[in-house]
Amino acid sequence: MDKNISFTLKVWRQNGPKEKGHFDTFQMKDIPGDTSFLEMLDILNEQLIEEGKEPIVFDHDCREGICGMCSLYINGHPHGPATGATTCQIYMRRFKDGDVITVEPWRSAGFPVIKDLMVDRSAYDKIMQAGGFISIRTGAPQDANAILIPKPVADEAMDAASCIGCGACVAACKNGSAMLFVSAKVSQLNLLPQGKPEALRRAKAMLSKMDELGFGNCTNTRACEAECPKCVSISNIARLNRDFIKAKLKD
Amino acid sequence: MTKIIDSKIPEGPIAEKWTNYKAHQKLVNPANKRRLDIIVVGTGLAGASAAASLGEMGFRVFNFCIQDSPRRAHSIAAQGGINAAKNYQNDGDSVYRLFYDTVKGGDYRAREANVYRLAEVSNNIIDQCVAQGVPFAREYGGLLANRSFGGAQVSRTFYAKGQTGQQLLLGAYSALSRQVGEGTVKLYTRYEMEELVIVDGRARGIIAKNLVTGKLERFAAHAVVIATGGYGNTYFLSTNAMACNCTAAMSCYRKGAWFANPAYVQIHPTCIPVHGDKQSKLTLMSESLRNDGRIWVPKKLEDAKALQAGTKKGSDIPEEDRDYYLERRYPAFGNLVPRDVASRAAKERCDHGFGVNNTGLAVFLDFSESIERLGIDVVRQRYGNLFDMYEEITDVNPGKLANEINGVKYYNPMMIYPAIHYTMGGIWVDYELQTSIKGLFAIGECNFSDHGANRLGASALMQGLADGYFVLPYTIQNYLADQITVPRFSTDLPEFDEAEKAVQAKIDHLMGIKGKRSVDSIHKELGHIMWEYVGMGRTEAGLKTALAKLKEIRKTFETELFIPGSKEGMNVELDKAIRLNDFITMGELIAYDALNRNESCGGHFREEYQTEEGEAKRDDANYFYVSCWEYQGSDDKAPVLYKEPLVYEAIKVQTRNYKS
Amino acid sequence: MWLSNSSIGRKVVMSVTGIALVLFLTFHMAMNCVALFSGEAYNMVCEFLGANWYALVATLALAALFVIHIIYAFWLTMQNRAARGSERYAVNARPKNVEWASQNMLVLGIIVILGLALHFANFWYKMQFAEIIGNPMMGGLHAADGYGYIMQTFSNPVLFVLYIVWLAALWFHLTHGFWSAMQTLGWNNTIWINRWKCVSNVYSTIIVLGFALVAVVFFVKNLC
Known part of the structure; x- marks a missing residue:
């Protein structure tokens, strides 16, 4: 059975994108180990409301690790100490009695803070709009089995496609680069035969949108890959580089 | 009770109704489409696919979602797969059989013509998604792979790892993104619809709250489509995402749209049991676990008592004292009976005191037999990620050898219990997916039409995309054809x-x-x-x-x-x-x-x-x-x-x- | 121009100049090793690389590579700091798999430049530069007496230690820089990444050891 733990929680509070932020410190008492990290914040928020104070604002939704909404930087790691898991999948039994747990928002120029721990990730939507698609119309395309796709290719595309768009790669990157996100989408579509006709155009369009939105330059530190909750590989970045260079050499 | 309800089902034999409808419906010409505005609320499978398709056709679309990006809609959480009557496995599947299974699975409470149309367009969905770059699982020869699911005797489910919903939603989201990029769809994220606006008896707009600024904003259009999902969170604990809600649907209901079959709520049999009063949501363990897991409770009440008191563990109970109640009661389908049947059977055992955890509200899902038969490697290959997820949440590793009694090996079983998962009921719509308010359409889980009293696994994704890609973009034109002379509205x-x-x-x-x-x-x-x-x-x-x-x-x-x-x-x-x-x-x-x-x-x-x-x-x-x-x-x-x-x-x- | 206005383009410039510099280092290391065997032969090489037109052209090209590599490094770093935003994290942790060098390339690069300045003062200024200005005896020995200058430099223990520190920084810089260049040029995937990292480590070690060997041998020679 799980033990209850008590710990100190330091949480970033910030009223708006332009406001100055600060840390609030809370003493959390007797939190059961089978409480998820976000449920622990729920408990804190209930206490704050009882005291008539405003609860801590943070993004969360599905709470099963797939929607990509939750986005907390816990003790120096995006999505906390576990590997291959989102914030909502972290349970308190990972922490020890007496710990100090520091919770911060994603920090990057591309993701301005909206309030407290909530950031604006609409830049990702804009990158997608620049080229994260295959240009086909709704209607009656050819039969699905008319395109044969070797299993290894399909599997590789699937691994790239498992990106949940949470932004942990940007949060982890000391350069605030969104290369892992961009390259995962480019890879998924460029690997598949359906996406080949637009492959080079896509690589150029998505990358220049990323640059335009103020994300940094990738310096291959691999922090993104290490912190990615879906373990998306930087080999996708190599593929994006390849396609981009190819496209530019062709021009 | 005197009201005559016209569901506008087209004439003709069931297999020809949809074809006939499309052949005779009214259309809007391209020049006029540009002058017509459509509001789509929601960006899940139904909402995103509808907004993308309508934008592509030339309408001006306003699309709203409450999350920070359309990609977060809860369709993303669907694990198992999507059904289609492709018959790629040559196991005798057909449009009729998918139609029949869906009607039967829905306990004969669905509208026949709608379900037939759903089965009919199911194949187009797979074609569409593959063309969009959805990475469905493949066989070594490069063909699409299929798996079987509860309530069917054929393998007709297409899947992308355990993330089918995510991949389909990303497909629809990419189509939507393309239209946003081209300017045909205007996207409003972190906006919540609070009220429907009716002008002269027709839905003409919405009041939405900007969740960041807190301000109310007005939006006008020639038609309003709601695709805002189900109402499972009424029960507080459910497998729905935290923000899933029925406010948009209720605002339509309060403005006169009928609400159909609200009592049909699906309870999913394989969720991780409730563990404390601080819990915020329930986690679903994929239904696919029932392919190899066996569900049981103890035969003897004293064993159950010991389990509840924590003095015994599941692996301490030998084979002969286990009651595999689904196999006992339903020999033909065994552990693969439809969701409603499996859920009720679990409740029945727990009501009789055979529950296996401290709350008495849980049953075991056991892999001992399949691990012995297939080896742990094969079992982990199939369910490894689910086992890991279960362990992270409960601190119990289901693949771990725990006991050996008389030479029989027993592994840690999972504990599961039913939880609210999906709502078959919803806003009433006719064959055209139009509600009882003119100009208001409802698609996806938000409407009631296709699942009757119970939904089969892998059918929700099918319905959401069918409505959004292939049904609404046609039927809405039948309504809008009369509206081409109506100028854009002022929100004043x-x-x-x-x-x-x-x-x-x-x-x-x-x-x-x-x-x-x-x-x-x-x-x-x-x-x-x-x-x-x-x-x-x-x-x-x-x-x-x-x-x-x-x-x-x-x-x-x-x-x-x-x-x-x-x-x-x-x-x-x-x-x-x-x-x-x-x-x-x-x-x-x-x-x-x-x-x-x-x-x-x-x-x-x-x-x-x-x-x-x-x-x-x-x-x-x-x-x-x-x-x-x-x-x-x-x-x-x-x-x-x-x-x-x-x-x-x-x-x-x-x-x-x-x-x- | 995509080499300056796209992030991948800028990185390509870093990679290409970086690889060219690695090749130069390989050559330089090989040349140094000659001194281990024969002072005479070494001085012949020095003579050959004096103020001849081909050596001067190569020197200019080399200088251009360095300057571009350095300017781009500062430029990229400035952009990256801006992309990071104004607030810094209060708590930082380096995940496993992330090399220390990869996050400190600029610092390592600066150490390398400082070492380079020292190296120029000790050798280049007294050798090629002395020949260019037509004063071959400016450094005390003849400009082509590389062997003599090596003996002279490593007789000083302070300089010896500084050179070793410099080489250590260079080693860290190269271990990341080499595979990173391959990654940037797109020649990488899940299998090659381990190969490249292995090649990076082995190659950087050979180069740095080659340089260090000369320093150590001559330092010891001076002691005896």
């Missing part, structure tokens, strides 16, 4: 003024209550009542109690609610309070419908109506209809029921049988 019309004022008044009222209770504390109370009296087993007396208790909840809400902060700027508690207000109304609606329906069918089980063996007993003579509920202008008044009789032309209505 008195109807918009009035609607915005009403929402503002509601917000002021909620902020002004200034009681002591948080939104969640009241929501949890609502959830307890709903689960207790309007959950898996319902009785007349229980439902009446529920209705009385819901009145008290409303009173508590109206007098004791406390929302910190102000209405300006972002206020998450205020947004939750607005949603809770609607969940309470929704709860009442479910209870009214459940009380009215004196039969058991699919997800609706009335304990008074069961066979001697404890199976659901339908009453086709008296309840072979869709219940449509109409709001009576106030939350204090009971809604009025209209009936849409079901007409079955192609299928003979029978008792569902999964025993032999």
